[in-house]
Amino acid sequence: MGFDEHSGKRELKRLLLGFISAFILTLSTQVAATEERAMRIVALEFSFVDALASVGVSPVGIADDQKPEKMIDAVRERIQPWTSVGLRSQPSLEVIAQLQPDLIIADSGRHRSVEVRLSEIAKTIFVKSKGESYEENLQSALIIGKAIQKEEAMKTRIAKHRRFMAAIDLQCDNHETFQFAVATEHGVWLHGPGSYAGGVLHQLGLKSPIPKITQPAYLQVNFESMLYYNPDWLLVGEYHPRNMFVQWQKSELSRFLKANKYHQLLHVDASLWSLSRGMIAAEQIAVNVRRILESRCGK
Amino acid sequence: MSQRTESIEIWGQKGKISLMFCMAFGLCIYGILASLTGWSSFHFQLHDLLRLWQEVNPHDMTQQVLRYLRAPRTLCSLLIGSNLAIAGVLMQALTRNPLASPSVLGVNAGAACAITLASLSIPIFGEISVLVAALVGAAIVGVAVMILGGIFQPNTSPLRLILAGIAMGMFLMGVTRFAVILSDEQAYSMLQWLAGTLSNTTWHDWAMLWPCSLAGSVLALSIVRKLNLLMLGEKMAQALGTNLIQLRILACLSILLLSAVSVAVAGPIGFVGLLIPHIARKLVGHSLLLLLPMSAILGAGLLTCADAISRGVSYPTETPVGLITALIGTPCFLLIVLKRRNDASA
Numbered sequence: 222m223g224f225d226e227h228s229g230k231r232e233l234k235r236l237l238l239g240f241i242s243a244f245i246l247t248l249s250t251q252v253a254a255t256e257e258r259a260m261r262i263v264a265l266e267f268s269f270v271d272a273l274a275s276v277g278v279s280p281v282g283i284a285d286d287q288k289p290e291k292m293i294d295a296v297r298e299r300i301q302p303w304t305s306v307g308l309r310s311q312p313s314l315e316v317i318a319q320l321q322p323d324l325i326i327a328d329s330g331r332h333r334s335v336e337v338r339l340s341e342i343a344k345t346i347f348v349k350s351k352g353e354s355y356e357e358n359l360q361s362a363l364i365i366g367k368a369i370q371k372e373e374a375m376k377t378r379i380a381k382h383r384r385f386m387a388a389i390d391l392q393c394d395n396h397e398t399f400q401f402a403v404a405t406e407h408g409v410w411l412h413g414p415g416s417y418a419g420g421v422l423h424q425l426g427l428k429s430p431i432p433k434i435t436q437p438a439y440l441q442v443n444f445e446s447m448l449y450y451n452p453d454w455l456l457v458g459e460y461h462p463r464n465m466f467v468q469w470q471k472s473e474l475s476r477f478l479k480a481n482k483y484h485q486l487l488h489v490d491a492s493l494w495s496l497s498r499g500m501i502a503a504e505q506i507a508v509n510v511r512r513i514l515e516s517r518c519g520k
Numbered sequence: 521m522s523q524r525t526e527s528i529e530i531w532g533q534k535g536k537i538s539l540m541f542c543m544a545f546g547l548c549i550y551g552i553l554a555s556l557t558g559w560s561s562f563h564f565q566l567h568d569l570l571r572l573w574q575e576v577n578p579h580d581m582t583q584q585v586l587r588y589l590r591a592p593r594t595l596c597s598l599l600i601g602s603n604l605a606i607a608g609v610l611m612q613a614l615t616r617n618p619l620a621s622p623s624v625l626g627v628n629a630g631a632a633c634a635i636t637l638a639s640l641s642i643p644i645f646g647e648i649s650v651l652v653a654a655l656v657g658a659a660i661v662g663v664a665v666m667i668l669g670g671i672f673q674p675n676t677s678p679l680r681l682i683l684a685g686i687a688m689g690m691f692l693m694g695v696t697r698f699a700v701i702l703s704d705e706q707a708y709s710m711l712q713w714l715a716g717t718l719s720n721t722t723w724h725d726w727a728m729l730w731p732c733s734l735a736g737s738v739l740a741l742s743i744v745r746k747l748n749l750l751m752l753g754e755k756m757a758q759a760l761g762t763n764l765i766q767l768r769i770l771a772c773l774s775i776l777l778l779s780a781v782s783v784a785v786a787g788p789i790g791f792v793g794l795l796i797p798h799i800a801r802k803l804v805g806h807s808l809l810l811l812l813p814m815s816a817i818l819g820a821g822l823l824t825c826a827d828a829i830s831r832g833v834s835y836p837t838e839t840p841v842g843l844i845t846a847l848i849g850t851p852c853f854l855l856i857v858l859k860r861r862n863d864a865s866a
Contacts, residue, residue: 311701406639406650407709408720437837441712443719445589446836448581449561460706461639463649465720472722474588477581 266350269326271499272362274299284312355420397453398430404466417498455480458491544817551824555594559831598820603778605819608793615678621794622779624685628788629692630661636699658780671768716789716842736777791849
């Protein structure tokens with residue numbers, strides 16, 4: 222009988238333990254499931270994808286303009302396959318809803334008009350992307366890190382990025398001016414020091430021919446203004462093979478461009494230099510610049 | 521005594537008209553100087569122009585900028601202003617509608633649509649140059665509107681032409697907007713072009729512009745007398761020996777030539793074709809013999825001045841010249857309409 226009493230208590234204990242462990246297991250599974258669900262993110266700009274990829278998070282949906290090649294390889298390699306939600310300027314709300322996201326990261330400028338409708342689908346954070354500066358991009362990355370509950374990881378990544386940029390040794394005399402420009406069929410835009418690419422060049426210690434404070438981030442120029450700024454190094458990202466800069470090069474005046482005179486006119490990837498703002502992109506730009514200068518400075 | 525009074529009146533009228541022409545020329549000269557020397561990082565002075573006139577120094581960048589950038593831009597703005605104004609006069613005379621402008625033929629919409637499609641690298645459109653794409657687009661749409669508007673048929677109402685133009689314009693505007701949305705990175709530059717800009721005109725543009733402008737203007741001058749008769753009414757014009765179908769075709773061809781080449785170079789610039797004929801009518805009256813040259817001079821003057829202003833509004837970034845013409849044109853047009861209403865009620 223005593224034996225039975227003991228064994229009964231033992232059975233009861235085992236039963237209770239079983240219940241508790243089952244409860245803990247269920248709870249942990251639910252927490253894990255919640256965390257898993259929190260990873261369903263839709264990014265409506267390439268810079269957000271860069272930030273997510275920097276801390277190893279893959280968005281389930283991206284507004285990639287239905288052209289995945291617009292995203293640089295370094296970012297694409299870091300993320301899982303995604304569903305395109307259409308154009309960055311006009312993402313498909315229906316496709317976003319179908320993805321059942323937990324978080325939507327939208328541009329504070331471009332997507333404000335659909336704020337209510339995005340918020341109805343899922344929690345939406347608005348972060349500056351289009352026209353952001355280099356420092357603003359890092360701030361945005363931090364906000365994204367908080368939103369995806371990876372604040373510490375993002376802080377660590379930003380610190381690592383800053384160290385990387387500081388360690389870039391350009392091995393060249395930096396007294397010359399550097400300018401990045403994008404060329405479309407109808408015009409040429411200089412990315413000033415307030416722009417993302419301009420900020421990266423500034424971070425690398427390179428001077429811009431554009432006075433810093435007075436100018437907007439993107440400065441549309443005609444040939445006359447280009448000749449006035451006349452940078453020593455001109456890095457051109459072409460959005461179209463038959464662009465305005467190609468026409469300028471055919472002009473009699475192109476010989477006055479210092480970049481032409483010193484053979485320091487270079488064509489760079491517009492996707493990397495203009496579209497892909499973010500830490501991964503900035504590091505690639507920095508490496509790109511270092512390679513260019515190494516080859517030109519003969520070191 | 522009455523004969524003397526009459527002759528004094530005629531001389532007074534002639535004097536007034538001559539004065540108006542002088543003033544219009546004055547505006548043109550001011551526009552030319554402002555366009556050549558105004559708002560530049562190189563701080564051009566008038567003596568730079570004189571130095572360029574006296575001796576060309578191929579190593580002087582300031583001189584070369586004046587020669588290769590400012591000079592063609594100023595000449596193009598003169599000619600485009602003149603083209604649009606002449607086309608406006610012809611359109612208003614042809615349709616006998618004071619609210620008609622060259623854009624009624626759908627030329628602007630055709631050029632804009634072709635340019636945006638070319639930017640998307642759509643086959644056929646993607647392989648031809650921007651200028652040619654605009655010219656072809658404008659010409660195709662212009663001819664289509666002329667056919668739909670029934671200008672080859674006798675006794676057609678001018679309203680039909682206007683309606684055909686509006687319908688075609690709306691359709692093409694939809695296609696253009698769709699193309700702009702798809703173009704994304706290029707959308708901003710495309711929108712700038714669609715607002716009308718002269719910022720990248722070169723001697724190459726001038727070489728394409730002047731022969732078409734000359735042909736269109738000569739054609740317009742050749743039909744001026746018959747268009748004057750048309751102002752009296754179609755029946756009266758026919759009774760006086762005017763072949764209406766031939767007149768409509770020639771007028772439309774002239775409008776097409778003048779507008780298409782202008783849009784191809786500078787994008788769709790609004791209000792010049794609509795506003796200038798009204799101002800010119802106030803100055804020299806309704807006779808097309810005077811109205812046409814006065815409109816041409818005023819149009820040239822307005823566009824060169826507007827182009828100079830467009831550089832200064834948010835210097836060093838350029839504002840599309842089409843926005844400046846719209847900003848000048850809208851209040852002027854409203855003033856004309858209000859004055860006309862007051863005159864009518866008085």
